[in-house]
Amino acid sequence: MDESLLEKREGSLDNENETTNWVEYWLDGELVHRSVHVQLKQAVVSFGETASF
């Protein structure tokens, strides 16, 4: 494949929940590659409590 024919598109998303980046390669208007990298920001937290008598 002649890589010079590929069109590279990149994007990102950043909010309170995640930072996400993706890269796409298009050939003649067709998506031929898309990879995604997600960095999670919000973990799952459980709160342990004790009750009074």
Add this chain to the structure above:
Amino acid sequence: MANTQAMTTSFKVDLFNAVHAFNGTGVPAHTVSTADVFKAALFTAASTLNAATTSYTGAVTEVSGTGYTAGGVTVTFGTAPSSTGTTSFLTPSASITYSTVTLSTSFDAMLLYNDTNAGKKSVAVYTFSPQTVAAGTFTLTMPTNDATTGLLRIA
């Protein structure tokens, strides 16, 4: 001296290690010093995973596509559960990666579950913006393993 009512921090760490069994019903046998295998499976944006999701087996609808194996990938917990202050925490020691996959149906959730457990019991659900992958890689990078950002925390 004054006594302070609290759930002990050591107990919060013990929960990650299956040290206690308050009721024998449904408690699986564990081999001493052998960790269970945990996996991460991806689910479509049309799924309804939430706190009520009890197991991988009962969760629908998992993604499917070239290069993706049903059940997902094994998650590496190379660092033992720990605590800082009164918060215990645990984070996978490596990124969760699905390599060379094509997932055409939009997905936005990952279910972490116990693959060793016969019931494939759930641990947590993580959500992110809807994604697709084309002949590429999907990577979930882990946050810093501490009491503030650890992936699993009991405060």
